[in-house]
Amino acid sequence: MKFSRIRWVQPIYVKEVDLKLKIGVLVKQVPDHEAIVQVKSEQEVDIEDRYVCSFFDEIAIEMALNIQKNHPGTELFALSAGGNKAVDALRRAIAMGIDEVEHLGDESLKAADSNYTAQILAARLKTRQPDLVICGKQAGDDDFAAVGPMVAELLGIPHASAVVSLDIDPDTGKIKIGREVEGEIWHLESGIPLLVTAEKGLAEPHVPMVTRVMKAMKAKIPNIPIDELDLQDHKPQGRLRRIRYDAPPSRPAVTMMQQPFPQNVSELVNYLQQKGVL
Amino acid sequence: MNCNEIWVIAETRKGQLTRSTCQLLGAARKLADQKDLGAAAILIGGEQVHADELAQKSPLVLWLKGPRLEPYEAMRHLHAIWQLIEFRGRPAAILAGASAAGLEFMPRLAMRCGSGYASSCIDIWWEKTELTARRPLYGGRAYEELALLTKPALVTVRAGAFSIPENLSVSGKAETISIDLPENVGLTLVERKSTTSGKKDLSEAVCVVAGGRGMGSPENFKLLEELADVLDAAVGVSRAVVDAGWMHHDQQVGKSGKTISPELYIACGISGAIHHVLGMNTSKVVVAINKDPNALIFENADYGVVGDILEVIPILTNALKSCKK
Amino acid sequence: MDFKFTDEQEFFRASVRDAVDRLIRPRDQEIDEANEFPMDLWKQFAELGYLGLRHPEKYGGLEADVITSMIFYEELARGSCGFSMTVTMQILMGTYFIARFATEEIKQRVLVPAIKGEKIGTICFTEDQSGSDLAGTRTNAVKKDGGWVINGRKMWITSGSICDFCTVLATIDPSKGLEGLSFFLVEKGDKGFSTGQTINKLGSHGSVTGELIFDNVWVPDENLLGEGPGNGVKYTTDILNEVRVMTALNACAIANEAMSDARKYALERVAFGKPISKYQLIRAKFANHWAWYEAARLFAYKAAWMIQEGMGCQYECMLAKMFATEMCMSAVDEASRIYGGNSFAMEYPQQRFLRDARFLLFGGGCHEVLQNTLGAAYLRKGG
Numbered sequence: 001m002k003f004s005r006i007r008w009v010q011p012i013y014v015k016e017v018d019l020k021l022k023i024g025v026l027v028k029q030v031p032d033h034e035a036i037v038q039v040k041s042e043q044e045v046d047i048e049d050r051y052v053c054s055f056f057d058e059i060a061i062e063m064a065l066n067i068q069k070n071h072p073g074t075e076l077f078a079l080s081a082g083g084n085k086a087v088d089a090l091r092r093a094i095a096m097g098i099d100e101v102e103h104l105g106d107e108s109l110k111a112a113d114s115n116y117t118a119q120i121l122a123a124r125l126k127t128r129q130p131d132l133v134i135c136g137k138q139a140g141d142d143d144f145a146a147v148g149p150m151v152a153e154l155l156g157i158p159h160a161s162a163v164v165s166l167d168i169d170p171d172t173g174k175i176k177i178g179r180e181v182e183g184e185i186w187h188l189e190s191g192i193p194l195l196v197t198a199e200k201g202l203a204e205p206h207v208p209m210v211t212r213v214m215k216a217m218k219a220k221i222p223n224i225p226i227d228e229l230d231l232q233d234h235k236p237q238g239r240l241r242r243i244r245y246d247a248p249p250s251r252p253a254v255t256m257m258q259q260p261f262p263q264n265v266s267e268l269v270n271y272l273q274q275k276g277v278l
Numbered sequence: 279m280n281c282n283e284i285w286v287i288a289e290t291r292k293g294q295l296t297r298s299t300c301q302l303l304g305a306a307r308k309l310a311d312q313k314d315l316g317a318a319a320i321l322i323g324g325e326q327v328h329a330d331e332l333a334q335k336s337p338l339v340l341w342l343k344g345p346r347l348e349p350y351e352a353m354r355h356l357h358a359i360w361q362l363i364e365f366r367g368r369p370a371a372i373l374a375g376a377s378a379a380g381l382e383f384m385p386r387l388a389m390r391c392g393s394g395y396a397s398s399c400i401d402i403w404w405e406k407t408e409l410t411a412r413r414p415l416y417g418g419r420a421y422e423e424l425a426l427l428t429k430p431a432l433v434t435v436r437a438g439a440f441s442i443p444e445n446l447s448v449s450g451k452a453e454t455i456s457i458d459l460p461e462n463v464g465l466t467l468v469e470r471k472s473t474t475s476g477k478k479d480l481s482e483a484v485c486v487v488a489g490g491r492g493m494g495s496p497e498n499f500k501l502l503e504e505l506a507d508v509l510d511a512a513v514g515v516s517r518a519v520v521d522a523g524w525m526h527h528d529q530q531v532g533k534s535g536k537t538i539s540p541e542l543y544i545a546c547g548i549s550g551a552i553h554h555v556l557g558m559n560t561s562k563v564v565v566a567i568n569k570d571p572n573a574l575i576f577e578n579a580d581y582g583v584v585g586d587i588l589e590v591i592p593i594l595t596n597a598l599k600s601c602k603k
Numbered sequence: 604m605d606f607k608f609t610d611e612q613e614f615f616r617a618s619v620r621d622a623v624d625r626l627i628r629p630r631d632q633e634i635d636e637a638n639e640f641p642m643d644l645w646k647q648f649a650e651l652g653y654l655g656l657r658h659p660e661k662y663g664g665l666e667a668d669v670i671t672s673m674i675f676y677e678e679l680a681r682g683s684c685g686f687s688m689t690v691t692m693q694i695l696m697g698t699y700f701i702a703r704f705a706t707e708e709i710k711q712r713v714l715v716p717a718i719k720g721e722k723i724g725t726i727c728f729t730e731d732q733s734g735s736d737l738a739g740t741r742t743n744a745v746k747k748d749g750g751w752v753i754n755g756r757k758m759w760i761t762s763g764s765i766c767d768f769c770t771v772l773a774t775i776d777p778s779k780g781l782e783g784l785s786f787f788l789v790e791k792g793d794k795g796f797s798t799g800q801t802i803n804k805l806g807s808h809g810s811v812t813g814e815l816i817f818d819n820v821w822v823p824d825e826n827l828l829g830e831g832p833g834n835g836v837k838y839t840t841d842i843l844n845e846v847r848v849m850t851a852l853n854a855c856a857i858a859n860e861a862m863s864d865a866r867k868y869a870l871e872r873v874a875f876g877k878p879i880s881k882y883q884l885i886r887a888k889f890a891n892h893w894a895w896y897e898a899a900r901l902f903a904y905k906a907a908w909m910i911q912e913g914m915g916c917q918y919e920c921m922l923a924k925m926f927a928t929e930m931c932m933s934a935v936d937e938a939s940r941i942y943g944g945n946s947f948a949m950e951y952p953q954q955r956f957l958r959d960a961r962f963l964l965f966g967g968g969c970h971e972v973l974q975n976t977l978g979a980a981y982l983r984k985g986g
Contacts, residue, residue, distance in 0.1 A: 146385035239394035
């Protein structure tokens with residue numbers, strides 16, 4: 001099993017080498033959070049055909065665009081590894097403002113896990129050599145929050161998850177990151193290359209202009225088949241196996257307090273004591 | 279080389295072991311016993327007091343010491359654990375809490391080890407020889423059970439998924455292992471700023487009191503804070519409150535905020551829209567207070583009160599206060 | 604026969620839906636209650652570039668085809684009715700004749716800023732005593748001094764009090780009846796042009812509707828829009844097809860919103876121990892709505908397709924409008940019945956759907972007038 005070693009390189013600062021940043025954004029098409037999901041059997045889940053670009057990925061796209069606005073000359077591209085629906089996430093990226101996009105893989109990737117997805121994305125990123133990779137913190141389907149860190153490990157670059165702020169210091173060329181940790185924001189510094197996963201608050205996705213929507217509608221999305229990527233003999237299966245699906249446990253019907261308050265407050269207090277939560 | 283152990287990566291916050299760590303130590307012991315494995319707590323950096331406390335909760339503590347191990351950083355944490363694996367062997371499983379840190383470094387470690395990794399799980403058990411985990415999908419609209427097929431198997435576990443067992447105490451021993459960490463690995467921490475000004479942390483809290491737009495104004499949240507005080511609870515908010523600028527996103531409960539599983543969740547003036555519900559519906563007991571009898575939140579509650587929150591909350595607070603006495 | 608929208612059209616629809624969901628819908632109730640034109644929202648929406656939907660690229664437009672525009676109107680109508688009416692007026696009726704007939708100078712002065720949302724436009728057909736009956740138009744234009752003098756009052760003008768320009772239907776010769784009608788461009792600032800009273804409407808709040816007064820307003824010859832005077836009715840027919848299909852899809856959108864909301868309600872509302880969605884009479888309402896809604900929507904898109912294909916479809920467009928608006932009347936009525944007493948409360952959206960939907964019966968031709976015309980046509984030409 002091949003894996004990368006940590007690269008003990010002195011981090012490069014954007015200003016020092018007077019680099020125009022190249023930023024790669026990773027996006028995924030997922031079911032809308034209001035789409036109806038029904039567990040039909042242990043092996044099958046039925047999902048309403050309402051798909052959108054994952055919420056945190058849109059934030060990643062917007063962040064990349066913001067950096068480009070502040071640093072003209074920044075190159076942006078977006079990648080999506082997935083089945084045929086992945087193309088729609090890339091159209092969304094175009095509508096929002098990223099012109100260069102690539103669809104990696106084919107329908108066989110429809111149910112790919114984080115691990116395999118990360119391998120495919122990393123293989124392409126190794127060829128494209130971005131300075132900064134931005135992706136969503138977690139995807140709206142499996143909420144795994146793993147692809148970002150896994151890609152960073154495969155590329156051998158540092159990463160920060162759940163980033164709420166990112167700025168490039170014009171004097172030092174360092175990338176300043178704010179990371180949301182329980183009850184705190186940790187302010188970190190980095191050079192490039194770097195990967196960050198976007199948390200809510202990093203950027204506010206804008207509503208795309210119709211001219212870009214039209215452009216995205218008509219765009220031909222380039223595809224890179226899996227066998228053109230150097231996956232270093234990784235096997236798609238082998239680390240996880242899904243045993244079964246299950247419907248979410250349903251709560252028994254609510255007990256409503258009989259009116260009126262305040263006489264009946266003791267009823268609520270007794271209920272809480274009974275349940276052992278006081 | 280394999281070592282027949284289950285490791286728990288310990289995490290500290292504000293100088294103490296997290297509740298999640300304590301829960302995992304209990305779970306790890308149980309899983310280890312079932313398969314005749316050892317259980318060890320892994321402390322990276324930290325103080326003697328942490329090692330001592332861990333030794334009371336785990337038969338073995340592997341204390342990784344060395345320069346630059348603190349404060350936490352993903353690549354440095356990973357390097358330390360990897361050195362331990364190279365030194366001691368691949369454990370059967372590595373568990374960590376699904377905290378900001380756990381979710382950040384564990385997938386990276388999994389890729390380093392070539393391991394199967396299951397994230398944000400709510401239960402772990404053995405199915406024959408495979409470690410199996412249960413986790414929510416689609417924001418909680420479905421669940422899946424995953425078997426982890428590698429050594430080690432890596433799992434991050436949601437806070438509140440396991441209860442801390444009563445008989446956790448044990449007299450464990452601590453072993454120190456020196457970790458040699460080169461310079462320039464990972465990111466540099468410049469400063470840490472508190473956002474909740476010392477308020478109780480949502481993910482760790484046993485009890486959470488949450489407020490929505492129905493609270494009316496940010497000033498009214500004082501009532502919630504008083505109730506939270508009596509219950510020793512953390513205060514959460516709905517997305518609407520964050521969007522209105524009343525509270526920080528750090529306290530948001532919901533799909534784009536935090537997903538929590540406290541023992542008691544009291545939803546005040548929260549409509550119960552699905553993106554909020556998906557963040558709290560695994561709570562053990564849910565009480566909802568809302569002036570609208572048709573509010574969606576009552577669908578996901580165990581106990582409901584229809585009334586004006588601004589009246590109900592102070593009355594409840596007082597009743598609980600006198601109860602305490 | 605292919606009944607599917609293309610992937611491109613679906614993507615466009617999803618993008619418009621997203622824009623409406625994020626910018627307009629959160630303010631639906633606020634706009635309805637304030638009953639004022641939301642200029643800030645107008646500016647935000649204009650920045651997205653949709654106002655140039657049907658217009659040539661050289662003026663900043665998108666040259667979208669008919670079906671794409673209809674998708675836009677349908678998605679837009681899911682949000683605030685008043686706002687969507689103002690936007691549609693701007694894109695469709697308010698600028699149509701300028702884009703089609705005006706001189707280059709006028710286009711630069713009026714059309715280009717209109718597409719940017721900087722100038723608001725409208726069209727003036729209706730008068731106090733004449734609505735569907737165009738021959739009853741009294742506003743007149745008399746040739747004078749290298750131009751025309753316009754006199755009259757127009758009523759029920761969308762965006763009347765906020766418009767920067769308008770296209771006025773006036774008669775140059777009352778004795779010629781319909782053949783005397785022509786369109787003229789009048790701009791804010793033209794002497795004698797003023798706004799009169801605003802109508803306090805039952806619904807469609809957010810759109811301002813009122814009276815426009817033309818008191819000896821002189822406009823130069825070039826402001827006569829069209830190839831010579833007297834073509835007003837012919838041109839009206841051209842635009843009315845699109846207006847009617849747009850109205851039909853408007854009706855479909857409102858009907859769908861009302862019933863979707865009622866659906867959510869039916870699933871939660873408990874009566875006599877179970878959710879009302881379990882009762883047959885409630886289920887019948889949804890079943891009926893579903894069938895009629897699908898039929899109305901299909902018909903509307905078929906009419907749109909006929910327009911796009913350049914087929915003569917005057918009657919199909921009228922039928923689509925008539926059918927869809929009737930369907931919508933029923934849908935908002937049934938939805939409010941499902942809601943029961945709660946539909947009577949202003950805090951729930953059902954009352955807004957009821958109020959907004961009502962105008963559909965009159966806009967683009969009164970329902971009963973259409974029935975008369977269509978009935979006569981049917982008798983003439985057979986089924």
